[in-house]
Amino acid sequence: MTYWINNMKRMFVYNAERDFYAKHFPNVLEDESILNLRLLKRTDIDQLIEIEKQVYGFPWSEKTFRDCMKIGYSCWVMEKLDEIVAYGIVSIAAGESHVMNLCVDPKHQRKGYGRKLMKKLIAVALEERCRLILLEVRPSNETAIALYYNMGFNEIGRRKDYYPAENGREDALILATDLIHEESENEFYSLDQLLE
Numbered sequence: 593m594t595y596w597i598n599n600m601k602r603m604f605v606y607n608a609e610r611d612f613y614a615k616h617f618p619n620v621l622e623d624e625s626i627l628n629l630r631l632l633k634r635t636d637i638d639q640l641i642e643i644e645k646q647v648y649g650f651p652w653s654e655k656t657f658r659d660c661m662k663i664g665y666s667c668w669v670m671e672k673l674d675e676i677v678a679y680g681i682v683s684i685a686a687g688e689s690h691v692m693n694l695c696v697d698p699k700h701q702r703k704g705y706g707r708k709l710m711k712k713l714i715a716v717a718l719e720e721r722c723r724l725i726l727l728e729v730r731p732s733n734e735t736a737i738a739l740y741y742n743m744g745f746n747e748i749g750r751r752k753d754y755y756p757a758e759n760g761r762e763d764a765l766i767l768a769t770d771l772i773h774e775e776s777e778n779e780f781y782s783l784d785q786l787l788e
């Protein structure tokens with residue numbers, strides 16, 4: 593019951609604030625300085641599912657997001673005046689980081705948010721002293737592949753029949769980027785070096 597009431601409260605506050613700015617200060621809604629990156633909360637999950645349904649043929653369920661939080665994955669949302677515009681999840685284990693999800697609301701794509709969020713996930717991996725950050729992507733997802741190549745990732749392999757697809761299964765490309773210098777096992781790149 594409390595969960596439901598809090599959700600309703602959040603919706604009313606959110607609508608009132610956005611409506612106010614849209615009416616009186618529409619430019620504020622375009623101002624990138626009001627972007628906020630924060631950790632995912634349980635009450636955000638409904639919004640993420642709405643975005644998932646719009647962008648993926650096989651969207652994640654509420655349980656998948658809850659499990660990511662329960663396991664302790666690093667789960668981030670990017671919001672603009674309480675509207676979630678993007679989210680990203682990275683797991684950290686045994687010195688490797690694995691991007692589990694990176695997604696931008698379709699009405700906010702191509703504004704640089706995907707790149708900003710990916711930069712945050714790489715920063716988390718560096719803070720956790722990971723040697724490598726890797727991810728899977730559908731070979732048909734040219735937009736995401738362009739973003740990852742643009743940020744220094746390279747293809748290191750392929751997982752056969754990894755994803756469900758309309759006509760059966762689709763392979764996954766595995767992309768990765770090293771976070772340590774090849775010559776020196778203990779020397780990590782800085783975020784700027786990785787993204788230059």
Ligand SMILES: CC(C)(COP(=O)(O)OP(=O)(O)OC[C@H]1O[C@@H](n2cnc3c(N)ncnc32)[C@H](O)[C@@H]1OP(=O)(O)O)[C@@H](O)C(=O)NCCC(=O)NCCS
Nearest residue numbers: 647694695696701702703704705706707729736738739742
């Ligand atoms: C992939 C995705 C995260 C990109 O986010 P975005 O905020 O739209 O991307 P950005 O504006 O930050 O763009 C960063 C770079 O990505 C590439 N890119 C983004 N959109 C592109 C497009 N439509 N066509 C080609 N390249 C594109 C470009 O290299 C771009 O750099 P540039 O602007 O200097 O050319 C977003 O399209 C998305 O959420 N897609 C659906 C979910 C998804 O497929 N996630 C990845 C799962 S593996």
